[in-house]
Amino acid sequence: MKIIKIVGSILVMGMFTACLKSTDNNILNGASQGSGESVSFVNVSNGSISNQADQSVGVTLESTPGTYTFYVQLNSADNSYPSTTVTIDTPSLSLLTAYNADNSLAYTPLPDSTFKWLNTTATIDPVTHLAAFNLQITSTKVDLGVDLDAAQGYALGIKIKSCSDKSIAIASNGDTKVMLIKVRNAYDADYKVSGYFFHPTAASCRAINKTKSVSTLSIAGCYADLGDLGSSGYQFQFEVNSATNKVGSFTVPFSLGATPSSPASGFMTGDNPGGNNPNYPGATTGFIAKTYNNTYDPTGKIFWMHYGYGVGSSDQSGYGRQIYEKWVRN
Secondary structure: OEEEEEEOOOOEOOEOOOEOOHHHOOOOOOOOOOOOOOOOOEOOEEOOOOOOEEEEEEEEOOOOOEEEEEEEEEEEOOOOOOOOEEEEEOOOOHHHHHHHHHHOOOOEEOOHHHEEEOOOEEEOOOOOOEEEEEEEEOHHHOOHHHHOOOOOOEEEEEEEEEEOOOOEEOOOOOOEEEEEEEEEOOOOEEEEEEEEEEOOOHHHOEEEEEEEEEEEOOOOEEEEEOOOOHHHOOEEEEEEOOOOOEEEEEEOOOOOOOOOOOOOEEEOOOOOOOOOOOOOOOHHHOOOOOOOOOEEEOOOOEEEEEEEEOOOOOOHHHOOEEEEEEEEEO
């Protein structure tokens, strides 16, 4: 008896590139191929139901459609690999409904308008014993308001439907997979953040050494915690100009939190421009606007940020709180 199993691609740093290459898929650490007959997913997490498996799929938010490639693998206990083609399908909502109920989640079916199968039938390669399937996702059509909710994002169920060689078994406890679709822009990730928070009160000045997340608002738009005050509700939004790598458009997030509204907060172009922070020590510390110049280094994936706030201020000259940060992507 021959066996078929699906091999899913690894989520690489939580993100897609514009078009995934086959090297982004791990096909080496599959299930044990003993003498028994079984079908299992590779590089996915199993739900509490025995025939359930899921996989997080990171899709880069970009203007052109991206392609996600995954594989079906033919496994044979007796080393006999006949020529065959495999057909997959996106089954009815029952698969996702069962998955949500089993895991106390509320994923929404990925809308038909956002994706297209480039092929649903593929021939098993006689050397690798793999068949490649390509799913094209138009990320700009995905409603980010739904996608941003970790427990209520989008998902797509897939199923091995049939194979041309009827002697090949498709086990009922391993022929489905739920893909959890997460659309993120190119900057969405965790960052190691170092820097300094200069405060008008000397005792409140402190070094910053944290891991912070940049989250997606749009292709260019992001939001993140302000300084080391995220737990107190301080956040800000910004945009990255991909042509110049300048970081700008500082605003407070959609949920205001504690960050003062602009112009009482924003990016800074000078060091202590209003002279109202007596504890800014000057250029000798290395915390200077020339270095922390509100730019993004796409090669090193590093943000250099300088921003501040001051309740009631009309521009940066009134910012008593002044923050310098270097964000290095993990």
